[in-house]
Amino acid sequence: xxxxxxxxxxxxxxxFCLPGASRAEQADASFNGNGR
Amino acid sequence: xxxxxxxxxxxxxxxxFPTFSGFCAEPRCIALARFSATGTLEQVxxxxxxxxxVTAAAVDWSGRVVVVAQTTAGANGRxxxxxxxxxxxxxxxxxFAGGAGWTNVSxxxxxxxxxxxxxDAQDRIVVAGSxxxxxxxxxxxxLRLRSNGTLDTAFNGIGLRTVAFDxxxxxxxxxxxxxxxxxxxxxxxxxxxxxxxxxxxxxAIARLRSDGSYETAFCxxxxxxxxxxxxxxxxxxxxxxxxxxxxxxxxxxxxxxxAGGYVIAGATYADNGSNRRGVVARFSDAxxxxxxxxxxxxxxxxxxxxxxxxGGSGTRILVAGNSGPDDNFLLVQAYDTSLQPVTNYGDCHAxxxxxxxxxxxxLGDNGPDxxxxxxxxxxxxxxxxxxxxxxxxxxxxIMVARFTNDSGPRPDLIFRNGFN
Numbered sequence: 001x002x003x004x005x006x007x008x009x010x011x012x013x014x015x016f017c018l019p020g021a022s023r024a025e026q027a028d029a030s031f032n033g034n035g036r
Numbered sequence: 037x038x039x040x041x042x043x044x045x046x047x048x049x050x051x052x053f054p055t056f057s058g059f060c061a062e063p064r065c066i067a068l069a070r071f072s073a074t075g076t077l078e079q080v081x082x083x084x085x086x087x088x089x090v091t092a093a094a095v096d097w098s099g100r101v102v103v104v105a106q107t108t109a110g111a112n113g114r115x116x117x118x119x120x121x122x123x124x125x126x127x128x129x130x131x132f133a134g135g136a137g138w139t140n141v142s143x144x145x146x147x148x149x150x151x152x153x154x155x156d157a158q159d160r161i162v163v164a165g166s167x168x169x170x171x172x173x174x175x176x177x178x179l180r181l182r183s184n185g186t187l188d189t190a191f192n193g194i195g196l197r198t199v200a201f202d203x204x205x206x207x208x209x210x211x212x213x214x215x216x217x218x219x220x221x222x223x224x225x226x227x228x229x230x231x232x233x234x235x236x237x238x239x240a241i242a243r244l245r246s247d248g249s250y251e252t253a254f255c256x257x258x259x260x261x262x263x264x265x266x267x268x269x270x271x272x273x274x275x276x277x278x279x280x281x282x283x284x285x286x287x288x289x290x291x292x293x294x295a296g297g298y299v300i301a302g303a304t305y306a307d308n309g310s311n312r313r314g315v316v317a318r319f320s321d322a323x324x325x326x327x328x329x330x331x332x333x334x335x336x337x338x339x340x341x342x343x344x345x346x347g348g349s350g351t352r353i354l355v356a357g358n359s360g361p362d363d364n365f366l367l368v369q370a371y372d373t374s375l376q377p378v379t380n381y382g383d384c385h386a387x388x389x390x391x392x393x394x395x396x397x398x399l400g401d402n403g404p405d406x407x408x409x410x411x412x413x414x415x416x417x418x419x420x421x422x423x424x425x426x427x428x429x430x431x432x433x434i435m436v437a438r439f440t441n442d443s444g445p446r447p448d449l450i451f452r453n454g455f456n
Contacts, residue, residue, distance in 0.1 A: 024380050024443040026371070028417055031047075032075030036437035 037091040038078035039421040039436050040101065041413035042044060042123050045073035048101055049338050049421055049436045052090035053082050054060020066090050066103050066119060068126050071436065082127035085138060086110075087117055092153040096120075096161075096183070100129055104153045112142040116150045116163055118181060126288040131185040135186030141179055143167045143186065143196050148177055152215045154223070156246070159183040164225045166211035167198050175200045176225055176242055192248030199225070199242040200411045201268060202371050205232035210240060218292045221246045226300050229274065238263065239275045239287035243323070255323040273323055276316045278306025278330055284385060285315075288408070289343040293350035294448030301343035301355050304330060311336035313368070314357050316343060316375055318350070330373035339368075341408035347445030352378065354418055355395075366405045366422055370444065382439075405435070416441040 027035025040048045051061045053067035059082050060067075090105040105117040119138035120129040128137025142148060146168035154162045160180050167177030187195030187425075202208040212227035213421035222243050229240035241425040243254035250271025252362035258273075265274040277285045288302040294383035301316045317328040324379075331338055337360035351373050361439040364397040370378035405422035412418060424436045 024378070025440050028440045029138060030074060031438040032071075035439060036075075036249040036435055 037090060037421060038411065039419040040093060040095045040411055041419060042070075042095060043092075043099040043414075045075070045413075046078075046123070047071040047075070047413075047419060047438070048095070048123055048435065049434060050090075050093035050101065050103055051434050056250070060084060062086060063108060064090055064105070066105060066367050067093075067100075068101065068121060068123075069434075069436075070123060070126060075436075075438070079126050083119065083121075083128070085117060085119070088114060091150055091165075092163075092228055094153045094161075095123075096154050096155045096156070096159045098159060099123060100132075102153060102161055104150045106149055107140055109147070113168070114143050114147040114149065114150050115142040116165070116179065117142045118150075118153075118161060118163065118185070119394050120185065122293050127253065127321070131184070137180070139185050141181075141196070143177060143179075143198075144169070144443045145265065148436075149211070150177075151211070151227075152212050152225075154215045154217050156180075156217045156223075157223065157228040160188055162217065162223055164212040164215035164223075164227075166227075167196075168324075169198070172207045172209070173202075174209050174211055175202075176210050177227065177389050178212070178215070178223065178229060178244070180248070190247060195246075199272065201238075201240045201272065201274070202230035203231035203233070203238065203265065203268075203274075205228050207232045207244070211247055212242070213286075213288050214290045216290045216292045216298065217298055218243070218298060219294055220321065222251050222321075223248075224292065224298055226292055226302075228285075228287055228291040231240050236282060236284045237286065238265075239277065239285045239300070240268075240272070241275060241287065241290075241300070241323070242272050244271065252392055259323040259324045259343035275300075275317070276306075277302070277317065277328065277356060281306065281309075283307075286339070287340050289337070289355075291345045293341050293345045294347075295349040297326065297350065299343050299345050299350065301340035301357070303357075306330065307336075312338060312360070314338040314340035314359075314369075316340055316353060316355050316371060318353070318375060319423050327375040329371060330378070331355075331369065331377075333360040334365060338367070339448045341406060342410035344410050344418070345445070346412065346441075346447050347412065352444040354410060354412075356410035356418075356420060358405065358407055363404050366407050366420075368407070368418065368420065368439070378443075412441075412447045413438075414443055414447070416446045 133139035
């Protein structure tokens with residue numbers, strides 16, 4: 001049960017807190033450090 | 037207004053500067069800001085010329101920056117202002133327009149409104165917008181300058197022409213919003229045409245040969261999805277996004293595909309007449325329909341202001357605009373050849389795949405943005421400019437951004453030009 005909760009929590013963290021983690025393209029950090 | 041790739045890898049932001057003590061003593065000024073290839077601000081300059089709006093910019097094949105604006109009202113109404121600058125020094129290009137570096141062009145004694153600019157293979161400057169003929173009649177207005185800044189008489193004899201759609205009645209308001217140079221050298225312009233009989237704005241597209249005449253091979257017998265305007269053909273067409281219902285559309289952007297064909301983008305109310313969606317569509321050079329995709333939106337108020345094709349055959353199509361619910365939510369989205377959304381493009385939150393507002397936290401940035409300035413550098417990296425407010429109560433600021441292009445193709449050479 002605890003594992004399921006942790007798993008779900010991890011999924012939520014990935015979904016909400018790590019945007020871009022699995023993205024094909026993102027802000028270009030080689031431009032001013034953050035793309036803008 | 038525009039973030040342009042320079043041939044040496046640097047980046048030029050062109051924007052409209054408001055009246056501001058010490059920088060711009062007129063209604064509006066042209067502002068240039070040059071950044072290094074790594075995004076360091078190097079130099080800023082402003083230029084005053086009696087301007088009311090600064091509307092478009094492009095880089096020519098010699099790396100010079102062409103800026104188009106509308107003048108304040110004078111003896112001949114509001115005119116078209118075209119200026120060229122040298123990016124290395126942010127100075128006027130004295131090889132343009134007899135040494136001045138700028139010129140004003142007027143079609144008649146009424147107003148001309150320039151909306152877009154494209155550079156052809158000979159560094160000639162094509163400007164598109166609208167020319168006023170009367171209080172209730174405007175047409176697509178096009179002009180072409182030679183590289184030296186003089187009106188090009190090889191274009192319609194005088195360097196200017198109008199294209200009328202005049203759909204019905206006496207209120208016949210046609211305006212071009214974007215222009216591109218097709219792979220065969222034709223000039224393709226997109227905009228809006230008002231039909232008073234149904235009180236709707238339609239998407240209007242014109243295709244001219246390099247000499248300014250109608251490209252009669254374009255929609256020779258009337259193109260598909262023209263809402264019954266079958267007489268608008270042989271160089272012109274009307275196109276309806278979505279189902280052929282009584283809804284309004286906006287034609288806001290166009291880009292040519294190197295191997296032939298073109299893509300358009302804008303907005304449509306096809307859903308139910310009140311919900312606005314961003315939309316992109318793809319056609320052959322003859323105007324034949326290939327694909328269309330209506331995007332989702334937040335708050336039923338999406339719009340695609342800019343479109344670019346990558347790869348020689350347009351295997352990736354990028355759009356920029358606003359996702360909705362208002363202009364604060366910037367959107368960049370990628371589509372494949374058949375206009376299917378590229379999954380996992382951008383860095384928006386996972387639960388919003390398909391929307392890609394990319395700045396700031398959450399679903400968007402924190403300023404009143406417009407997304408009409410999408411360009412591509414030589415590596416196919418999208419460059420964007422948006423208007424934003426850095427902090428509540430702060431001064432308006434421009435935002436210059438670059439994204440990666442690790443998974444997409446490189447742009448075809450022709451896509452260096454033709455920025456709206």
